[in-house]
Amino acid sequence: MIEEKGILFILSGPSGVGKGTVRKKLFEEASELQYSISMTTRDMRPGEVDGVDYFYKSVEEFEKLIEENQLLEYAKYVSNYYGTPRKYVEETLEKGQDVFLEIEVQGALQVKENFPEGVFIFLFPPSLEELKNRIVNRGTESQELVVNRLKEARKEIEMMDAYDYVVVNDRVEHAVDRVKAIIKSEHLKRERVAKQYKKILEDELK
Amino acid sequence: MIEEKGILFILSGPSGVGKGTVRKKLFEEASELQYSISMTTRDMRPGEVDGVDYFYKSVEEFEKLIEENQLLEYAKYVSNYYGTPRKYVEETLEKGQDVFLEIEVQGALQVKENFPEGVFIFLFPPSLEELKNRIVNRGTESQELVVNRLKEARKEIEMMDAYDYVVVNDRVEHAVDRVKAIIKSEHLKRERVAKQYKKILEDELK
Numbered sequence: 001m002i003e004e005k006g007i008l009f010i011l012s013g014p015s016g017v018g019k020g021t022v023r024k025k026l027f028e029e030a031s032e033l034q035y036s037i038s039m040t041t042r043d044m045r046p047g048e049v050d051g052v053d054y055f056y057k058s059v060e061e062f063e064k065l066i067e068e069n070q071l072l073e074y075a076k077y078v079s080n081y082y083g084t085p086r087k088y089v090e091e092t093l094e095k096g097q098d099v100f101l102e103i104e105v106q107g108a109l110q111v112k113e114n115f116p117e118g119v120f121i122f123l124f125p126p127s128l129e130e131l132k133n134r135i136v137n138r139g140t141e142s143q144e145l146v147v148n149r150l151k152e153a154r155k156e157i158e159m160m161d162a163y164d165y166v167v168v169n170d171r172v173e174h175a176v177d178r179v180k181a182i183i184k185s186e187h188l189k190r191e192r193v194a195k196q197y198k199k200i201l202e203d204e205l206k
Numbered sequence: 207m208i209e210e211k212g213i214l215f216i217l218s219g220p221s222g223v224g225k226g227t228v229r230k231k232l233f234e235e236a237s238e239l240q241y242s243i244s245m246t247t248r249d250m251r252p253g254e255v256d257g258v259d260y261f262y263k264s265v266e267e268f269e270k271l272i273e274e275n276q277l278l279e280y281a282k283y284v285s286n287y288y289g290t291p292r293k294y295v296e297e298t299l300e301k302g303q304d305v306f307l308e309i310e311v312q313g314a315l316q317v318k319e320n321f322p323e324g325v326f327i328f329l330f331p332p333s334l335e336e337l338k339n340r341i342v343n344r345g346t347e348s349q350e351l352v353v354n355r356l357k358e359a360r361k362e363i364e365m366m367d368a369y370d371y372v373v374v375n376d377r378v379e380h381a382v383d384r385v386k387a388i389i390k391s392e393h394l395k396r397e398r399v400a401k402q403y404k405k406i407l408e409d410e411l412k
Contacts, residue, residue, distance in 0.1 A: 122396065124403055128410045157407060165394045166403060178394055184387035188371045190328065197330055197372055201363060204334045 004193065006034075006093035007186055008115060010101045011179065012108035013123030014153035016135040018169045022123060023102040025176045030183070034092050036101040039071070042080040055085060073103065073110035084111065098183065105156040112162055119186050121179060122163040126170040128154070210399065212240075212299035213392055214321060216307045217385065218314035219329030220359035222341040224375045228329060229308040231382045236389070240298050242307040245277070248286040261291060279309065279316035290317065304389065311362040318368050325392050327385060328369040332376040334360070 013019055027033060039055040041062050050056050057065070062081045065071055074083030084101060092099050101111065101118075111118060125131035128150070135149050160166060165182050169175040187193075219225055233239060245261040247268050256262050263271070268287045271277055280289030290307060298305050307317065307324075317324060331337035334356070341355050366372060371388050375381040393399075 128407060154407070157404070160396060160400050160403065163396050165391065166396050166399050167394055168403075178390065181387040181390035182394060184384065185371065185391040188373055188384055188388060190366060190369050190372050193372050194366050197366065197374075198363070201334060201360070 004096060004187070004196065006096050006098040007183075008036075008089060008093060008099045008101065008111075008118040009033075009179075009183060009186075010103060010108050010111055010118050010120045011123060012103050012105050012120070012163075013169075014105065014125065014131065014156040015149050016131050016138070016153065017123045017125050018134065018172065018175075019102050019123055021172055022169060022175045022179065023100070025172055026100070026179055029176065030180060032098070033100045033183075034097050036084055036099050037088060038082055039065070039074075039085045040080060040082045042082075055088070057081075069114070072114045073107040075104075075107060086114070089115070105159055109159065109162060119165070119182065120163040121165045121167055121182060122160050123175065124157070124160075124166050124168045125153075126168060210302060210393070210402065212302055212304040213389075213398075214242075214295060214299060214305045214307065214317075214324040215239075215385075215389060215392075216309060216314050216317055216324050216326045217329060218309050218311050218326070218369075219375075220311065220331065220337065220362040221355050222337050222344070222359065223329045223331045224340065224378065224381075225308050225329055227378055228375060228381045228385065229306070231378055232306070232385055235382065236386060238304070239306045239389075240303050242290055242305050243294060244288055245271070245280075245291045246286060246288045248288075261294070263287075275320070278320045279313040281310075281313060292320070295321070311365055315365065315368055325371070325388065326369040327371045327373055327388060328366050329381065330363070330366075330372050330374045331359075332374060 011019055011023060027035065037051065037055060039057055039062065041057055041059050044050065044056050048054070059081065062083070065083075065085070066074060070086050071083040072086050072089060074081055084103075084107075089099050103111070108120060112120060125134075131153055132146070132150055135146050167175050167178045167182075217225055217229060233241065243257065243261060245263055245268065247263055247265050250256065250260075250262050254260065265287065268289070271289075271291070272280060276292050277289040278292050278295060280287055290309075290313075295305050309317070314326060318326060331340075337359055338352070338356055341352050373381050373384045373388075
């Protein structure tokens with residue numbers, strides 16, 4: 001009914017909380033969301049498509065974009081850069097489409113600095129015990145790594161204050177419903193829509 | 207899971223926009239909401255129950271409560287007072303239950319002054335034309351009254367800026383879904399829940 005820019009939603013939370021599972025289920029149910037496509041310097045793998053799986057760049061190109069503040073966040077894993085291109089996000093929002101970004105806490109805090117108008121959702125574990133179980137059950141981590149990850153998770157939970165919403169991931173389907181309610185209600189915020197509504201009235205009164 | 211105070215939701219909007227219909231349908235679907243019970247000086251009618259339909263007070267009692275700022279809003283129709291008692295609302299919220307208030311724009315603005323922490327939802331007509339039709343179709347109003355009400359409605363729409371959300375009442379069930387999303391997401395706001403979540407963690411770490 002009214003023309004409106006899209007909203008950037010950021011789902012984040014401690015390691016092991018289930019961000020990926022929630023995001024996956026959300027995308028099955030909310031087809032109008034656009035997942036943010038990352039940029040990387042790693043090699044394209046067989047079957048991957050540029051602009052679908054990732055935007056593939058050389059290290060020189062990537063570092064130039066960092067300098068120009070063209071990345072909402074970025075990090076280096078092993079010897080490859082990964083990041084979120086500002087231009088792609090802004091162009092998608094401009095078309096009136098929401099963008100959804102699922103990301104680690106450190107990355108989310110970078111996005112918050114570069115794009116404070118985003119809506120930041122913190123996924124919270126039902127309990128520390130449960131979080132520990134989930135990390136252990138991945139089975140890929142040593143005892144020492146589990147302890148470290150749990151310590152890290154506690155630190156990350158302290159960073160909750162930078163977020164707009166807290167969603168507890170007790171059951172995936174409940175967490176997804178909560179995120180959907182946030183997406184819906186954010187589009188109803190008066191400061192986003194009042195101008196357009198008043199314009200509709202003015203047009204009718206002409 | 208966490209203990210939390212209830213939230214006061216205020217649904218308002220211009221005359222004829224369909225506030226009553228939306229509220230009624232919402233209450234059929236959201237049984238956990240508590241409808242705010244008004245206070246009045248009018249006589250109790252057969253079948254009505256004090257503390258259920260209204261809180262019934264004498265004019266002297268009511269005017270004393272006005273003086274003591276014990277009403278979130280009030281108005282006088284013909285020779286009777288009607289108002290929203292602060293104490294009832296606050297006690298219900300304290301129990302962790304949400305309170306829902308459906309009210310005229312003037313009353314909502316009074317509530318906003320006395321209880322700014324409420325969540326204010328403005329119900330918006332799909333068009334001025336549609337609003338006019340709805341007022342005319344009530345059939346009880348003269349041509350002159352319709353023109354006046356429409357003029358009034360335009361003024362009320364200008365007051366949208368005092369509200370937190372704008373919900374267009376294109377179809378009742380859509381409007382109700384939007385209000386339900388607002389109720390759900392307001393309970394997920396970080397500033398409401400972060401303290402309790404952090405406490406849960408501290409308790410676990412003891």
